[in-house]
Amino acid sequence: MADLPPRRVDPRTIRADDLRYLLAVSGSRNRSAAAAALGVDASTVSRRIRALEQALGVPLVRQGPTGWELTDAGRAVAETARGIETAVDGAIRAVTGTAGDALRGNVRITSPDAFGTYFVAPALVRLRAAHPGLTVELLTATRELSVHQSGYDLAIAVGTPLGGRLVSEPISEYALGFYASAEYLADHGVPATVDDVRDHPIIWYVDSLLQVGQLDLDKHLPGVTPRFMSTNVFAQVEATLAGGGVGLLPAFVADRHPGLRRVLRREVDVRLGYSLAAHRDRVTDPVVRALRDAVIGEVRARRSELLPA
Known part of the structure; x- marks a missing residue:
């Protein structure tokens, strides 16, 4: 609650039920979804959130690019209000056993x-099977996370996320190597050295749009310039399969395609890392802990795909 500005707030103006509305918005980030979860209409959700903001004297939500987002004050209030959900669960257990x-x-x-x-x-599928009451949203994008980004409960990033208000931990390295289609190699020859690769079109990310420092190709292979670029790794794979050149691809993706052959395995074995992160005020939430455990369990069971021998 340290982020809230110092001011006097009359507790008599705060309705505990309004805090449930904030919790619903925190969980759904969508007014309609929050309304459905609470059994009310969307206008009621807006009205109750505005009433809580007026009582506290601070903005709690804002419109973000992917829906409603909680402000710093909103996250602090919601975290404190989670005790309400615990109390409701306790009441249900007391009655139903x-x-x-x-x-x-x-x-x-x-x-x-x-x-x-x-x-x-x-x-996430296995987590939902164990907890059918969960609705899960998976957003995919290759970007570097910072403390200023919001709109998620848990984030996976390449490298280490930035910001003191993010709690992060490494979850695994993964290997990348040079791949090409069998047809491409038959037509253009198999590169015998890294220097030979410079004679082939390299498939990689778009330099000018690269949002992750660890994916800067020059850091790993100085002097190698990509000629076919995409912001999407699946497009890179398809371009490589189609004979567009030599792709520097994650092994756990490329090895799924029998039509791709890895070249220069010993000479080129780039290692990058995935990290898992959450905002500091969310790490103790049971759902966030369950998400973290589910992802780490999946990685541990299948680490050989990320780091093949």
């Missing part, structure tokens, strides 16, 4: 395209 499903609501995780598709998605 059952614990019910402790994990529910709407949660969002962001991840790079390929890792999100092949590792996060199956982890």
